[in-house]
Amino acid sequence: MKRYPFLIAIIFLLCSVAPLLHAQQFTGPEDATVSGGVYTNRFFGFSVTYPKDWVVHGDATNVRLREIGKERAASTGAMSAASSEVVLRNTYQLLTTFQYPMGAAVEVNPGFMLVAEKVSHAPAIVTGRDYLLHVRPLMLKTGVVPVGEPVELTLAGRNFFRQDSRMEISGTSIEQTIIITVTQGFALAFILSGKDQASMNEMIKAVATLKFDSTLPTSKKPIGTPKPGARPRP
Secondary structure (H helix, E strand, O other): OOOOOOHHHHOOOOOOOOOOOOOOOOOOOOOEEEEOOEEEEOOOOEEEEOOOOOEEEOHHHHHHHHHHHHHHHHHHOOOOHHHHHHHHOOEEEEEEEEOOOOOOOOOOOOEEEEEEEEOOOOOOOOOHHHHHHHHHHHHHHOOOEEEEEEEEEEEOOEEEEEEEEEEEEOOEEEEEEEEEEEEOOEEEEEEEEEOOHHHHHHHHHHHOOOEEHHHOOOOOOOOOOEOOOOOOOO
């Protein structure tokens, strides 16, 4: 059975959340802690400060995210249910935060998520750009419209790629950004969703707090600054 990268499967849930924190201990990609507004992942060796006062969620929300992703992929013909199941077994939702609690009376509940997907089976996916170009057809099928091409940037001394996009859900326009790198055989991605540029900017600032153990302190290069020669965003 052919496997597809499936990070985009979780970006469709923007407001349905549940207040539950992880209580389990992991030895793989989910070997992490959340304390004082900082998420620390021991497997990948990094920490990041998520947006202040946002609500952190765990298993109940993540299960629902996966189900909605599968339903969206199946209903749009982007991926069969069987293919979705295979991919989800290799996808880890590391951090799920939303600006407001479940049931808040808001049109859009901005989301700041961190996801890892095992891509060691796909030797052609070496960089975040490779991944983004690979999933672009799936994004289009599910109603996510990329804005321009992936832009290379330096974050905490590592090479990442940023892809902005837009989608519409029930008449509401959603701004989205994926910031992604490939490391240790995994695609490691921040998936950001918001209603407007102001909410997106808050999340971009949070991503910029990323620190890897071997690169402390973080790179001084702004997160939105592409490397020389990189194609500028429109």
